Amino acid sequence: MKRAFAGGGDVRTARQRGSKSISYSDIQQRVGLGQSTTSQYLAMLRQAGLVVATRRGKWTYYRRDEANIARLLETLRDVF
Incomplete structure (x- = not known):
């Protein structure tokens, strides 16, 4: 879970788009990462x-x- 948050770019992109779907290529363009790195984070x-x-x-x-x-x-609210 911790590694999933480490990149941050993918989560930010999803948050910007709300609950709508966004294509892999749009995510890759928005976060500015290479194909391999984007795939790993996703x-x-x-x-x-x-x-x-x-x-x-x-x-x-x-x-x-x-x-x-x-x-x-x-x-998280319960724990903290």
Whole structure:
């Protein structure tokens, strides 16, 4: 989970777009990272349950997983 937040760029991009889906290429352009680095960060965010990937033809779109993010925030409030 910690590594998923370390990059920050992907989370910022998702937050800017709200709960709408955003394409992989849009994310890569916005965060200004290389293809490999962007893919690694998105994989970490998916594994942490913070984003959901959806394939549409050749394209992959990402959106926040609102339910998991809400649970994470609730847990953090309880802990701190």
